[in-house]
Each structure stands twice: as C-alpha cells, then as structure tokens.
Amino acid sequence: MQTEYINxxxxxxxxxxxxxxxxxxxxxxxxxxxxxxxxxxxxxxxFDSGVGIAGVFICLFWxxxxxxxxxxxxxxxxxxxxxxxxxxxxxxxxxxxxxxYFGGDKLARDVFSRMVYGSQIVLIIAPAATGFALMVGIxxxxxxxxxxxxxxxxxxxxxxxxxxxxxILLFYLLVTPGIMDTPIPYAMAGLFFLFPIIFxxxxxxxxxxxRPDRLYILLGITLVLGGWIYVGLVFDKDPLxxxxxxxxxxxxxxxxxxxSSPGVFRIVRGLTxxxxxxxxxxxxxxxxxxxxxxxxxxxxxxxxxxLIVDACLRIGYTTILLGTLGYFGLGxxxxxxxxxxxxxxxxxxxxxxxxxxxxxxxxxMSFVLGLNLLADxxxxxxxxx
Amino acid sequence: MLSFIARRLxxxxxxxxxxxxxxxxxxxxxPNLKKLxxxxxxxxxxxxxxxxxxVNHGYRQNFFVRYGQWLGVLPKQPIxxxxxxxxxxxxxxxxxxxxxxxxGVLEGDFGCSTKFKTTVSSKLFPALGATGLLMFWxxxxxxxxxLLVGILAGMREGSxxxxxxxxxxxASTATPEYVSGVIFTVIFASWLGWxxxxxxxxxxxxxxxxxxxxxxxxxxxxxxxxxxxxxxSMVEVMTQQYIRTARLKGLSFxxxxxxxxxxxxxxxxxxxxxxxxPWLLTGVxxxxxxxxxxxxxxxxxxxxxxxxxxxxxGCSLVSxxxxxxxxxxxxxxYAFLNxxxxxx
Numbered sequence: 001m002q003t004e005y006i007n008x009x010x011x012x013x014x015x016x017x018x019x020x021x022x023x024x025x026x027x028x029x030x031x032x033x034x035x036x037x038x039x040x041x042x043x044x045x046x047f048d049s050g051v052g053i054a055g056v057f058i059c060l061f062w063x064x065x066x067x068x069x070x071x072x073x074x075x076x077x078x079x080x081x082x083x084x085x086x087x088x089x090x091x092x093x094x095x096x097x098x099x100x101y102f103g104g105d106k107l108a109r110d111v112f113s114r115m116v117y118g119s120q121i122v123l124i125i126a127p128a129a130t131g132f133a134l135m136v137g138i139x140x141x142x143x144x145x146x147x148x149x150x151x152x153x154x155x156x157x158x159x160x161x162x163x164x165x166x167x168i169l170l171f172y173l174l175v176t177p178g179i180m181d182t183p184i185p186y187a188m189a190g191l192f193f194l195f196p197i198i199f200x201x202x203x204x205x206x207x208x209x210x211r212p213d214r215l216y217i218l219l220g221i222t223l224v225l226g227g228w229i230y231v232g233l234v235f236d237k238d239p240l241x242x243x244x245x246x247x248x249x250x251x252x253x254x255x256x257x258x259x260s261s262p263g264v265f266r267i268v269r270g271l272t273x274x275x276x277x278x279x280x281x282x283x284x285x286x287x288x289x290x291x292x293x294x295x296x297x298x299x300x301x302x303x304x305x306x307l308i309v310d311a312c313l314r315i316g317y318t319t320i321l322l323g324t325l326g327y328f329g330l331g332x333x334x335x336x337x338x339x340x341x342x343x344x345x346x347x348x349x350x351x352x353x354x355x356x357x358x359x360x361x362x363x364x365m366s367f368v369l370g371l372n373l374l375a376d377x378x379x380x381x382x383x384x385x
Numbered sequence: 386m387l388s389f390i391a392r393r394l395x396x397x398x399x400x401x402x403x404x405x406x407x408x409x410x411x412x413x414x415x416p417n418l419k420k421l422x423x424x425x426x427x428x429x430x431x432x433x434x435x436x437x438x439x440v441n442h443g444y445r446q447n448f449f450v451r452y453g454q455w456l457g458v459l460p461k462q463p464i465x466x467x468x469x470x471x472x473x474x475x476x477x478x479x480x481x482x483x484x485x486x487x488x489g490v491l492e493g494d495f496g497c498s499t500k501f502k503t504t505v506s507s508k509l510f511p512a513l514g515a516t517g518l519l520m521f522w523x524x525x526x527x528x529x530x531x532l533l534v535g536i537l538a539g540m541r542e543g544s545x546x547x548x549x550x551x552x553x554x555x556a557s558t559a560t561p562e563y564v565s566g567v568i569f570t571v572i573f574a575s576w577l578g579w580x581x582x583x584x585x586x587x588x589x590x591x592x593x594x595x596x597x598x599x600x601x602x603x604x605x606x607x608x609x610x611x612x613x614x615x616x617x618s619m620v621e622v623m624t625q626q627y628i629r630t631a632r633l634k635g636l637s638f639x640x641x642x643x644x645x646x647x648x649x650x651x652x653x654x655x656x657x658x659x660x661x662x663p664w665l666l667t668g669v670x671x672x673x674x675x676x677x678x679x680x681x682x683x684x685x686x687x688x689x690x691x692x693x694x695x696x697x698x699g700c701s702l703v704s705x706x707x708x709x710x711x712x713x714x715x716x717x718x719y720a721f722l723n724x725x726x727x728x729x
Contacts, residue, residue, distance in 0.1 A: 133632055157396075157400075161403055164400055164663075165705065167667050168667045169408075169685065169700070173412070179411075180417075182415070182416065327671065328674075340563070346561075347567050347570075347675060350567065350571065350574075351575070354571045354576075357567045358567075358571065360565075364561075365559055365564050369555065372554075372558060
C-alpha cells in the first residue's frame with residue numbers, strides 16, 4: 001500500500017497546531033509577566049531586553065511542552081507502526097489518519113512524539129540534578145571559603161580530584177549496568193540526598209533558634225518531607241508509593257550530581273572568600289552571630305546573583321551531559337525517547353535518512369540556547385544594580 | 386617560582402595516585418570482572434569456569450597487591466600453570482614475566498589490552514598520535530577565530546557587531562559536538578556532498594575532504610566559550626585609564642586596540658584556552674566515535690565498552706595527566722604573562 005503524504009505547508013501548520021496548549025500557556029504567562037514586569041523584580045527586568053525575552057520564551061516553551069506532552073504528541077513515543085518505518089515527514093498513518101509530522105524512525109516510531117516526550121526526561125532530570133548539585137556545592141563551599149585552612153585544603157583537593165576526571169571517563173565508570181549490582185550508586189545517592197536536608201535544617205535552625213514556635217514547625221516540615229523523599233529515592237521504599245525512581249535513572253542522576261557539584265563548590269567558595277571581607281559580615285561577627293548564621297543568612301543571599309546565573313548555565317550544561325550519556329547509550333533505556341538517545345540512533349543512519357536526526361538535535365540545541373540567553377540576560381541585569 | 390612548581394607537581398602526583406586508585410577500584414568491581422571473563426571465554430561457560438578463568442589470569446589476587454603491581458611498586462609474580470607447574474602466559478599476545486619482576490606503569494609497562502589483543506603501549510601511543518594531530522588542527526582553527534571574534538566584539542561594547550557576535554558565541558556554546566556533528570554532516574556531507582561524513586580513511590592520509598568535518602565540529606563548541614572570555618577581558622581593558630590616555634593623545638582607534646589593548650586583553654583567554662583541554666577531551670571522544678576516527682577517544686570508548694582493564698587504566702592515566710598538566714601550564718603561564726601576579 002502506498003503511504004500518503006501531506007505537503008510541507010500542511011506539516012508546518014499541523015505542527016504549530018499540535019502545540020496549541022503550549023501557545024495558550026505561553027500567551028498567558030508572558031502576558032501576565034509583561035503587564036506586571038515592574039513588580040516582578042529580577043524576573044521582570046528580563047523583559048526589558050530582546051535577549052531576555054527570547055530566553056524566557058524558549059525555556060517556557062520547552063517547560064510547557066514537557067507538561068502537556070501527552071496532549072501535544074499524537075502517538076505513543078514507544079509505539080511501533082511497522083508500515084511507517086523510515087517514512088518521510090508528513091506521512092499519514094493509515095488506521096488513525098493521524099500524521100507522522102517529522103516522519104518515522106528505523107523502528108517505525110513517530111519522531112515528533114518522541115521529541116515531545118524527550119523534553120519530559122530532560123526537564124525533570126536536568127533541573128533536579130542541578131538543584132542537588134547546588135545544595136551539595138553550597139553546603140560544602142560556604143565553610144571552605146569562610147573558614148579556609150584545613151577544611152578548605154581538603155575539600156578543594158577532593159573537588160579538584162573530581163574535576164580532573166574527564167567527564168566522559170567518569171560516566172563510563174559510574175554509569176554501567178554492572179555498577180547497579182553494587183551498593184555504590186545507592187551509597188552515593190544516600191550521601192548526596194542528605195545535603196538538602198542538612199542545608200534546610202541548618203538554615204532554619206540558625207535563623208529561628210530563639211523562636212521555638214516557628215523553628216519546630218519548619219524543622220518538622222523539613223525532616224518529614226525530606227525524609228519521605230529520601231526514603232523514596234534512595235531505598236525506593238516510599239510507604240505511599242508516590243516517590244519512585246528507576247535504578248538506572250537514579251544512577252544517571254547521581255553521576256550527574258557528582259560531576260557538576262565540584263563546579264558549584266568552586267564558585268561558592270570563591271564568592272564566599274570575596275564576600276566575607278565585607279563590612280556587613282564584620283558587623284554580624286561583632287554582634288556575635290554564629291558562623292553558620294553568617295554563612296547562610298549574610299553571605300549566601302549576597303552571592304545569589306552569580307549563583308542564579310550559574311544555575312541557568314548549569315542546567316544547560318547538565319542537558320548537554322544527559323545528551324552525551326544518551327549518545328553513548330549509557331544509563332538510559334535503549335528505547336527511551338530522550339534527545340541524546342534519539343541523536344545516537346539517528347546519527348548512525350545519517351547516510352540514508354536525515355529526517356530522524358534533525359528534530360532532537362534542534363530541540364536540544366534550542367533548549368540549551370534558551371538557558372544560555374536567559375543566563376546572559378540575567379548577568380547583564382544583575383550587573384546594572 | 387621553582388618551589389611553587391615543585392609543590393604543584395607534588396599535588397599532581399598525589400592526585401594521579403588517588404585517581405588511578407579510584408579508576409582501578411571501579412574497573413575491578415565484581416560485575417565488571419564477570420563481564421570481562423564472559424567476553425574472553427567461550428559462550429555458555431558455567432559460573433565455576435568463569436571464576437577459575439579469573440583466578441588463573443590473576444584477577445582474584447588482593448586488590449592492593451594488584452594495584453601495586455600495575456603501578457610497578459610491587460613485583461609481578463609469574464602465573465603458574467596448575468597442570469605443569471611451570472610459568473605460563475596469560476595471554477598469547479603479550480609477555481608475562483617468568484621470574485618476579487617490577488613491571489608496572491612506573492617501569493613503562495602498561496599491560497595487555499584484552500580487546501585489541503596486543504600490548505597497551507602499542508595501541509595507545511599511535512592512537513594518541515592520531516588524536517594529537519586532530520587537536521593540532523582544532524587548536525589551529527579554534528584559537529585564531531575565537532580570539533578574533535572576541536576582540537572584535539569587545540572592542541566597542543554594546544555596538545551592533547558586539548551584539549551579533551555575542552549571540553553567535555552563545556549559540557555556539559549551546560551546540561555540543563554531537564549536535565553540531567549531526568547538523569554539519571547533514572549540510573556538508575548529505576546535502577551538499579562537499580565533505581566526507583566519515584574520517585575512517587584519515588588514518589591513511591589526511592585530506593581536506595575527510596578531516597574538515599571532525600575539526601569543524603570539535604572547534605565550534607570551544608570557539609563560543611573562548612570568544613566570550615576574550616570579549617569580557619577586552620571590554621574590561623578598553624575601560625582602563627591608559628586606553629583613554631592613548632586615545633586622548635590622538636592615536637587612532639585601530640592602533641590603540643592593536644598596540645595597547647591587545648596584549649593585556651589576551652592574558653585571561655590564555656588561561657581559558659588551557660583549561661579548555663579537559664573539555665576538548667570529552668569532545669574528542671564524541672567526535673572520534675561519530676566520525677570513526679581511530680584515535681584516543683575511540684580507543685577509550687572501545688576499552689570502556691569491553692571492560693579492557695589495562696587499556697582503560699592507560700587511557701585514564703593519559704587523560705588525567707593531560708588535564709593536570711594543562712592546569713599547571715595555565716597557572717605558571719599566567720604568572721609569567723601577568724607581571725602583577727607574583728607567586729610566593
């Protein structure tokens with residue numbers, strides 16, 4: 001049977017039409033942000049420059065695509081319709097009359113749906129891993145920069161140790177199927193996931209230790225919520241079965257956090273060393289505040305500008321790392337729709353078919369570009385103050 | 386200065402020791418050894434046969450003893466054949482000692498590659514040579530272009546040239562090698578047909594046709610980053626007093642840029658270029674796999690994929706060494722270039 005095709009113009013219109021929930025959400029969010037930009041602080045200032053608007057637009061686009069993935073994509077990303085194998089963009093699927101907008105890949109899956117679902121994997125793992133890396137880096141970087149001396153020497157040595165590993169080698173060693181039979185990923189997860197709990201406990205303790213009414217509520221929330229997520233992620237024994245992560249995803253997650261936290265550590269350490277010489281820190285010291293209060297409530301808030309910029313860049317960098325993992329077939333399942341795996345599959349067949357390769361590459365590139373533009377614009381805005 | 390370098394070299398040696406120990410530990414995890422045994426023996430071997438293969442080939446000795454032997458601080462004991470009681474060879478393709486000898490990395494013996502069935506040195510060093518060639522061309526393309534872009538952008542901050550070039554640099558840093566590689570191959574190999582999408586034939590002879598795509602792909606990711614650093618440093622220099630003085634003296638803008646600003650603006654990019662090497666290493670792995678170029682990155686992937694213990698250790702030693710030595714060069718070079726920095 002001959003496969004029917006629709007023309008290029010219909011493909012473009014059809015694709016734009018499939019993204020309708022994204023456009024509505026984008027118009028709402030961008031409209032509201034634009035109307036109230038004077039009151040939105042740093043976020044509002046982003047809308048003053050073209051670069052900032054472009055960055056916000058691209059990031060929100062992928063965010064909403066990830067949220068509405070099931071509505072946008074016409075097909076299941078793993079479903080194989082054998083008649084659609086290697087079809088060119090615009091092929092019509094005979095039974096449902098739905099369209100393979102970007103064609104089919106070598107396993108007859110819809111390239112468009114896979115690209116849309118791929119955004120989910122990236123937008124869950126990359127920001128979450130960056131968040132954990134920030135926690136680890138901040139919790140270790142603050143004391144290293146503030147106290148200096150032996151702690152600094154030891155922690156900096158460890159950070160340089162990790163940074164001296166070429167990333168790719170680290171991944172080949174840490175993300176292999178074999179390593180999941182050993183306790184190493186779980187031990188590392190157990191260690192890394194402890195940091196947010198420690199961070200927030202100390203944060204609240206130092207601030208509210210003279211106000212037990214607030215302190216016990218906040219500490220209680222931190223410990224219960226943190227402990228619940230901790231048990232669910234590290235031991236996969238969430239009593240309510242809500243928090244769950246696959247062992248291979250946990251492995252990737254841990255490896256990415258491990259690879260990017262030394263970078264955060266270095267930045268936080270440098271910023272702390274710079275800020276601790278300021279007058280307000282000396283004033284706090286004279287008041288007799290505890291070192292951890294000074295670190296978390298005097299130094300950290302004043303280091304937020306460069307840290308936010310770095311976090312943006314780092315999410316992009318983590319996306320690239322995830323793509324690298326997918327490209328080498330490490331960790332993620334072979335049929336997983338994430339962009340890296342899709343690029344790997346498509347790049348092997350580039351001589352015969354180019355259409356499955358382009359959507360994931362452009363998706364990954366545009367998302368990282370959006371984050372970089374956002375970071376650049378944030379940097380510019382924070383320099384103005 | 387000398388004591389500074391000596392101290393740095395000491396730290397470097399310690400770092401390498403720690404890192405190789407970690408790598409050694411991770412490669413020799415039990416599942417990895419099992420995988421090696423399965424790939425090296427015939428199909429359908431029982432668990433006991435796998436275990437005895439591992440014992441016979443010396444993989445079941447004490448961990449630290451094996452690390453010491455690999456390093457060359459403990460003597461390698463000859464492997465005895467249980468049937469004859471005489472020293473036997475583990476692998477047909479490389480020689481094991483017949484009498485206990487110190488034969489490790491420190492003595493220049495990198496061990497045997499189980500994947501390529503040869504000694505590690507005879508596989509690793511030609512591959513490094515091939516990658517060196519690739520790196521040379523990448524740097525030859527990347528450094529002049531990125532410095533030029535950075536200087537042009539930073540010369541007049543906020544101008545249209547600056548904005549265009551800055552966005553272009555941001556775009557290039559957002560394009561990892563596996564993305565630009567695919568896009569370039571689609572454009573230049575599939576569509577236009579100007580260049581070859583595979584560099585497999587480059588091992589026999591480099592041509593513009595088979596080598597441009599790998600070099601281009603590898604260079605593009607670094608260009609943006611170095612250009613942005615150069616721009617930042619150029620912008621800073623251009624606001625200095627001595628630049629204003631030179632302008633007020635009546636010198637032309639071009640000669641101020643070339644004679645006064647350039648030298649001072651190039652100190653920071655030097656460090657950045659040096660610290661770019663660890664990134665280039667990852668890029669090299671991706672590009673060599675993508676374009677099938679038989680260099681260091683390709684060897685590393687093959688070694689890791691097949692759990693080739695000695696070869697992977699050799700690869701990690703080399704890559705860690707490159708990372709650390711470039712860090713050292715960047716620090717020392719920075720102190721030399723910048724007269725304000727004095728190492729105590």
